[in-house]
Amino acid sequence: MIGIKGGTVYDPLKGVEGHVQDLWIKNGKVVSPEDVDKNAAQIIDASGKIIMPGGVDIHSHIAGAKVNSGRKLCPEDSLRLLRPREKNARSGSGYTVPSTHLTGYLYSEMGYTTVMEAAAAPLVARHTHEELEDIPNLDKGIFITMGNNHFIMKCIRDGEYNKARDYVGWLIKATKGFAIKIVNPGGLENWKYGKNVHSLDDEVIGFGVTPRQILTTLGKINQELKLPHPIHVHGLALGRTGNVDTTIETMALMDEFNAHFCHVQFMGYDGQYGKFPRSGAQKLARFINERSGITVDVGQIIFGPATTMTSDGPAQFSLHSKVGGKWVNDDLESESGGGIVPLTFKCNNPLHGIMWLTGLETFLLVDDPWKVYLTTDHPNAGPFLGYPEVIRLLMDKEYRNQEFEKLHPKAKKNALLPALEREYTLDEIAIITRSGPAQRLGLKNKGHLGMGADADITIYSPKNNKEEMFAHPAWVIKDGEVVVIDGKMVLEQPGRTLYANPKYDSAIEDDIRAHFAESYTIAFDNYPIQTEHIGLCEKIDCE
C-alpha cells in the first residue's frame, strides 16, 4: 500500500489539470482513500511535485527479429551505452538498440510503464514474445503485420471477406498479438520482385489486388473484430518527397475506420518527387484538424545516431542505395519482410533539418493534442531516450528557436517553425505521452489515475529545463511498486504482455490448415503460441 500525498496531479482523462490531490494504491491499483489502512501504507511526500500516469508509448521497436538483427548489425551501438551489472540488475549495452533488460530499465527510468512493439511478422512473433519476457518493468503488446499477407490478399481477390475476417481473428489469437499493423500494403510483396507500390491503386503482383483494397478490408475487419486499438497504418511511399499527398489520400480513405497513422514525419514531405523536399506538416495538420477519426504519432527526428528498421523492405533498400553502408534485408514467407540501415541524423544536413522541422511542426500545428502522440518511431528517427528533449522543444519556444538556428540554411529557408508561438502545457504533454496513447490503444486501466486504474504512476520534480525534468522522474511506480527513485531503477519486476482475444468463427481453421500445407515451411500445429510460453500476460477482451 502506498499513499502519494500533496502532489500536483495531471490526469487529463479525468479532467484533472494541475490540482493538488492525494493518491492511494493497493494491490497494484489506484483505490479510494477509505480502502487503505493509512497507518500501514508507505507515504510518499509529493508536495511540490508533478504527478502523471505512467508513460505509454504507442509505437516503438523494442523486441523481436528486426530489433535483434539491429543489435547484431551494430556492435558500435553497444559501445555508445554500456550499463554495468548491479546487485539486482543485469548488465546491458546499446543506445539506439539497447539489449532487452536495459530497454526496460531505460524506459522505466524515464517514467514510462507501457510500450507497444510496433511490428512483428506473425511467423516470428514467438521470437518477439521471448524478448518481451526479458524486458522488465513495462507492460507490452505486439502489433502484427498483415498488409502483405498472402491469405488475406487471396481472400480479397476471391471476394471472400468473411474468410479474411476470421483468419485475422485467428492470427491475432495464434500470435498473441495486440493489434493489426499495416506496413506499405502490397509494397513488400512487390519488393520480392524488386518492385514497390507507389499509389493506392497499383497492383500487387501475383494477387491482382491493390493497396486500397488491403487497407479498407483490414480497416473493416479491425472494427468488426472489435480489437482494442484501431487499425495502425504505416502507409505508402515512406521517405519520398511528395509523399504527404499520398499520406493524406490514405488518411481520407481510412477516416471511416478511425485509423491511427504512425510516424507521420516520415510520411509528410511536400514537393516534387526527386526534388529537395519541404515540410508537409501544414498540409498534414490541416487534414488532421478537419477530420475527426484520424490520429497520428510523429516519429520525431533526434539528431544523433539512429538505427532505421522497418518491415518496409523496399523503403530500406532505397535508403541503402542513397546512403550506402550496412544494409540488412529479410524476406518472410507468405507474410512480410523488412530491412535495417544504421544512420546518423545531423542538424547541419539540409534533408535531416527538413525531417526535424516536419515532425515539430506537426506537433505544433495539430490543434487537438488527443490526435497527436509523442514517438521517435524508436530507433528509426532516434532513440526513445530523446523524448525528454522533444518535450522541451514543445514546451519552450526560446529553446526551440535556439535549436532551429543550428539547422542548415537550406533547411531554414522559408521554414514555418520560427513563426509558431505555441508552447505545450504540462496537461498537453500528459496527453501526448500517456493519456492519448492509452485511450487510443483501448487500455482502459492505463493513461489515467481514476479508481481501478493500474497503479502506474510517474512523479516529476518541476524544473525550468523540461528535458531534465522528464528525463529523471523523482519516483516511478509500476503495478503499485516503487521501481525508480531519483531517476534510478530500484526494483526490477516482470511486466505483462497484453494480448487481444477477438472472437471469430473457428471453422476457418480448416482453410488455414490447407493454406499452411501449401505455403509454409512449418506445420500448422506448430504455429500458434500458447499463453504459457509468453511469461506474465493479460488477456484484453474485444467488446
Added chain:
Amino acid sequence: MSQVFQNIVCKFCGCLCDDITIEVEDARIKKVKKACVSGRGYFLDYDPSDVKPMIDGQEVEWDEAIAAAVDILDRADSPLIYGLSSTSSEGQRKAAKLADRIGATIDSTSSVCHFPTSQAFQAVGEATCTLGEVKDRADLMVFWGCNPMIAHPRHFARYSANAKGMLTKNGRKDRTVVVVDVRPTKTSKLADHFLQIKPGTDYEVMTTLRALIHGKKIGKGVEGVDMQQVEQLADLMKSCRYGVTFFGMGLTMSPGRAYNIAELFTLVAELNKFTRFSAMPMRGHGNVAGADQVLAWLSGYPTAVSMACGVPKMGPGEFTSVDMLANKEADAALIIASNPAAHFPQAAVKHLKSIPSIHIAPAGECLPDIANVILPTACCGIDAPGTAYRMDNVPLRLQTVMPNIRPTDEEILSRIIKAVKQ
C-alpha cells in the same frame, strides 16, 4: 501401448524439420517417420532413464553435484561458459544470466562455425530470407562451401532444390542449382553446374563475380579456376528472378574467414541492384542460431562475450573459447549441451582437461573424461520442452514426446544461479 506424436520438431540440425512422426512405447522411441538418417538416430538412440550425476567419475546425489558445480564457479576468477547450441533458448537465457551474475565469458559453438558470418554481418549486413521464400521463389540457388546432402539431408526436399512452391510449381525443373566447392561432393553431383575452385581462392572468385556483374572486363582471372564457368555464374546470378546463396564452413573456416563472408554479403547486396538475391548460412546444430539470438538480445553481441568487467564485451580471438582455453585464460569451464573435445584443437582441449569443469548435457552425451562434474539432463525436443531457432531464424516450439526423468538444462542452471556468489 504405443503413443503416436505428429509434427514433432527434430532438433538435430539447423533445418529443424517439424513434420516428424514419433511412436513411443514403454518410454522409448520405437518408430520415427520422415526424419533423415541423422534425425532417426537422434530420436531412436535416446535413452531417457534415470542417470546419476557424477563428481570425478563417482556417482553422487543431485544436491551434492550442484553444490560441487557451484563451488567450481565460486572459486574461479575467469570462468568460461561454452556450448549452448543444442539446448533451448530458455536454457540459453539462463546460461547468459549466470554469465552476467558471475562475470563469466560466454560463448557458443558459433565460435567454431559461423562466428565469421556474424562478424561479416556486423561489417556489411546481409540480404536474407526465410526458407519458405526459397521454396516459393528461388529459381537459382548457389551452394558455396557446403554439402547439405551430408550435413542437412532434407534441405533439398523440404526447402530448396526439390521443393515445390508458389513460383516453382515444378520443383527441381524450375530451378538452376550451382555448387561451388574445392572438391566434388554428394551435393555437387546433383547440381546443374559445378564450379570447382582451388582451395583458398573463394574470395578472389567472389571479387571476380562482383566485377563481372558490374560489367567489368577480367584479364587473367583466378588461377586454377575455369573463367568461362565464372562468367556463366555471373550471368545466371544477374538474370535470375530470385537467387539464394547458401554457404557453410567451407567459406567461414577457410582462409579469409570473415572476409570471405563479407565479400559474399557484398556480392549479394549488389545483386539486388539487378534482381532479388539473398544469402543464408547453413547452420549446423539445432539451436545454434538461437544461441546467437539470445546472446544478442541479452548482451548486444552474438558470440564470444565476456562479462568479466561487469559490462558485455565481444572479443573475437580473445573471448572465443578456443583462445580462452589455448591461451590459458579460463580457470574453470561450464560446458552446456555440446562437445568441445570433438571440435577444438589439442592445446585448447588439453587446458580444458586441466581446469575444473562442469558438463551439462543429455545423459548419453556427457564427457566424464573431460569434466569433473557431470550433470546429466533431459533432452529438449524429446523429454524437455523449449524454443529453438531454425537456420533462417524462424523460432519453433520444441514439443516433448515423453515425460522427463532427468532434470532440464533450465532447471539445473536455475539452481546454480540461485546458489552462486555474485
